[in-house]
Amino acid sequence: MSEVKLSAETRTEFGKGAARRVRRDNKVPVVLYGHGSDPLHLTLPGHELLLALRTPNVLISLDIDGKSNELAIPKAVQRDPLKGFLEHVDLLLVKRGEKVTVEIPVHVEGELAPGGNLLEHVLDALPVEAEATHIPEQVTVSVEGLAAGASIHAKDITLPNGASLAVDEDAVVIQVLQAQVEEAEGEAAEGEEAAEA
Numbered sequence: 001m002s003e004v005k006l007s008a009e010t011r012t013e014f015g016k017g018a019a020r021r022v023r024r025d026n027k028v029p030v031v032l033y034g035h036g037s038d039p040l041h042l043t044l045p046g047h048e049l050l051l052a053l054r055t056p057n058v059l060i061s062l063d064i065d066g067k068s069n070e071l072a073i074p075k076a077v078q079r080d081p082l083k084g085f086l087e088h089v090d091l092l093l094v095k096r097g098e099k100v101t102v103e104i105p106v107h108v109e110g111e112l113a114p115g116g117n118l119l120e121h122v123l124d125a126l127p128v129e130a131e132a133t134h135i136p137e138q139v140t141v142s143v144e145g146l147a148a149g150a151s152i153h154a155k156d157i158t159l160p161n162g163a164s165l166a167v168d169e170d171a172v173v174i175q176v177l178q179a180q181v182e183e184a185e186g187e188a189a190e191g192e193e194a195a196e197a
Contacts (some may be wrong), residue, residue: 003059003133004052008032010065011041019088028086032062032072034093040064050086053077056125057102057135060091073100073132094132101129101166104136106157106173110144116179117148123173127166128159136160141174151175 011022011029019029026046033039042064052058053074062070072091080087094100103125112119126139139157146152155169 003061005061006044006048008042008044008062008064011043028089030089030091032091032093046086056105056137059133096133098132099129100132101127102135103127105138107138107140108143109140110142112143112176113145113147118177118179119143120175120177122175126154126157126173128163129166130163134162136163143174146176148176148178
């Protein structure tokens with residue numbers, strides 16, 4: 001679990017015009033909330049925040065106005081749909097030792113059984129509960145040799161120490177679907193035979 005330190009400044013201006021001015025200065029408007037406290041409106045350096053958010057569920061250590069330090073994890077990220085830059089980020093306040101529910105990416109390794117079958121990710125990310133400072137970066141699932149009709153459920157996935165499922169254990173995470181190409185070829189051959197008769 002990586003921890004990134006960022007300097008934050010308190011924001012006093014709100015609204016679209018103020019947000020545009022913040023973004024023009026290569027900063028991002030951020031709201032920090034949680035633990036029943038009033039939401040704190042901040043600005044963070046845009047480039048550093050963008051780099052930090054490349055790591056799923058990154059733990060961000062905020063130095064707010066040089067006066068206080070808080071830990072947070074990203075909860076919602078708004079990006080410009082065309083250019084991809086950060087428009088706004090919601091951060092959730094966390095404490096060391098506290099359990100949080102997050103979604104961690106599912107990484108697949110291995111080769112399916114021969115036959116051109118398709119792998120369907122029913123869940124791209126697995127909801128888990130973990131300690132805020134020890135959130136796993138991902139879970140790895142092996143699909144080695146799986147044939148059509150096989151599926152991997154949440155309970156089949158080995159979680160890192162300290163993490164527990166935050167989803168029904170029978171939820172399907174990955175399933176192997178039968179390739180449709182062979183059926184289509186068979187139907188085409190039947191059609192040709194009928195045309196020749």
